[in-house]
Amino acid sequence: MSIVTVQLGQCGNQIGQELFNVISNDSHSLRGQCPKTESEAYSICSQERFFSEGQNGASARAVLVDMEPKVISHTISTAAKSGRWKYGDQSSFCQKQGSGNNWANGFCVHGPRHEEDIMDLVRREVEKCDRLGGFFNMMSMAGGTGSGMGTYITQCLRDTYPHSFILNQVTWPYGTGEVIVQNYNSVLTLSHLYQSSDAILVHENDTVHKICAQLMNIKQISFKDVNKVIAHQLGSVLQPAYTEGVSEYNRNPLGDLMKSMVCHPEYKLLGLRNIPQMSETSLAYSVFTWPGLLKHLRQMLIANAKMEEGIDWQVRPPAGGLPPAEKGTHNKQLRFNTSLANLLILRGKDVQSADTGGFMDPALYTSWLPPGVASSTWRTPMSFNRYEKSATLVSNSQFLLKPLDGIVGKAWNMFASRAYVHQYTQFGISEEDFLDSFTALEQIIASYTHL
């Protein structure tokens, strides 16, 4: 049961390499407190999922795509240095010149031109799998290659493998980002991805930056630190775990994730929260309990907090007995975050004793989905990435409503004066396409607002 990762663009490739690093370290690390059979089952499952065994050791099930050769060659060489794993010799694709942060260039020109070569690489990876568990595409929204070509490749994947699960991981650009047209690129990416992808997992650069600064106490934050945090969060979702009531590690992680979270076609945006998150030095002195972790996580969900510090404890779920129509305005006043579905993934010691009842409260959820369906939990006694206990929350809720609104607003303002639009029309994205994208996103915003 294997996942094929497609790393698109500079951002996708860098995060992808960190992700495979985390996974490889995690599956090979020794854990004293777990029985050997458990440990072996975990690492066999994880290896099968992400690496294929060749004569020269484990090679990652990944396809690397970028228009410039610099990032890819750096990524491949860093991976090989680790000694434990590497990228396949034939799994990368690059050209000589980039896309210039132009979504239309990536989508209309580079995409179709190189579609055959890239899909060839993907097909080779898929054939190595006994069972394809799905595709995990990593890209950023602001650039040209990752977002434009990435969207095109996602569409090709959907056309070629219509029954597969496709999870897109998207990195939201900094609010004060360097790329002027990043809002256009974001709008176009999201509206197109909504059609071909099953779920869109979002990481905001601003949030991760704050985590690095405040929680991990890193003074000079580089992209590498940000990528490490994102990779840690992703690894905690994708590594093996037990779904409820099953005694073997789940062999269909993407499918199970989709089943619990994104069954409705209008609600596909997923947010990720992971605690605890701290620097290695503090880790040695900290002790965690499951009730404490779960309480923090629950309040983070309710109050729409991005990390453990600065949680607003005043926000409370509404008392029961309010009719759904009034609930919307009531929640807005209290800045309460309504969820559609939540998935808790708990990893570490004594995980069976963790009580997740707090997440089954119907007040947290929208009225038309019963909490039994909306909330699910995965557990494993194996600790993850040096944290003795760690809890991750994948949430389909109103987390991204404000940032999304912000981006659409800014893009619309730019579009109203047709700024930079000619750069797109010259490559094939017309103004109608822009309008369609805006409409689609307005529809998404409306759906989430009336949750």
Place this chain on the structure above:
Amino acid sequence: MQREANVKLKEVISSLCKLLAGLGVEAVPSPETFRRGKFNRRDGTADLWKLLYSLLKPLHQDCPCASNKANLALQVDFVKSVLLHYGYGVRELYQLPADGSEGSRELLLALSWLFHRINLLEQLLNKTRLSLGDETTLCVGGTPLVEGSLGLSAVQGGGGGGARYLEWLQGQLRFHWRALHAAQEEKATLLYKIHTYTKGCHSNPSISHLSVAETSLIKSPRQQSRMLMLLECEITLLESYLEWKRLEPLYWHWMESVLDAKLADDSQEVLIANTIAMASGFKRKDKDSCQRNQSMKREMDRLGKELLELKWGLQGEASAKRTSWCKWVEYKEQDIPLDPQEFGAIALKLHDRVGQKLSALRCNNVKPATNTAYRLLLRETTKQKTLPVHAGETEASQMMLGVDNEEQLFHYQCVLHPLLLRSIPRLGAEQHALLK
């Protein structure tokens, strides 16, 4: 003579009881019960009802009438509905009381009718058969689109957000389906791997590779001894079946005597009761509570109507074609030479060509049986285009062509049900409007 006949009869019935016991039937009555049943004694009737129930239950496990409780009345109802399903027309059986106190002779007749009509014993034998090959059925499925709106009740029951919950469930169903599809593909890949890796290992050269069960047997010796035991049990069962087959003609002779006894009795007493009960018997059949029987009746009526329409349609088409053909033939007749020998040669050639075309049509339309299980074998494709296909074998590529054709037909069916498909999204839009 009588005693000899009795002894022979006892032997026959005992072999039948032994076979039934070997098949795993729970409530096998003694041979004495059978004998007394001929004389319509009351005491063995309940046993005979139970026997019929335990014989018919494994064949109809998905029928909602089958219940696990040991309630005799429910069992009686089940047996009656199954017999109705198979078309058993003897009214007296359906009039038997539900407490199982009367009618052992009727039950014997029904039992023998089942033996003959649906090959009951052979079906049960087939169910308990051991097989070591990788099996698959050729059943393509294809249940027709459901009539009636199941979704509406869920929408009304789910409160204000019912439509969205429905869409959620539909999405979940789709994901489950995709996972199932992936699992099936994985199974096929692994099966292919095992078949290719064990090429040339099988003792039978025409099969040449091992199946999954055989491979796992090689791995664990404990399973081997268990399999040996199971095979020995099956051999004993088959031997008792062969014994039964040998004595079967005597059984049918005896059944004739049972039938004679019944007819002799009938003419005297039951006729009066029958005429009164006939009216209520009719009603009872209509009130048959088995859902499956009722839906079958509906299907049959629909099928009858469609066949009739088809017949009228074809007749119309045929007459139209015939008139145009006659005109064409008249036109062509001018070209035919009047010399009898040439004419004879031409006629013979035509006859041959038509015969060839008809036989080709007939060959292409022979479909392999879909109910039986087939063993999967991996064969190498040699240089020749067509492999020799033995009797009872089918090629997977042929089946795939057949499935493609069925898919096309299904698409046409979907086009013919536009109302059903269009109504669901419309409903969703209305609900959205209400919510906002």
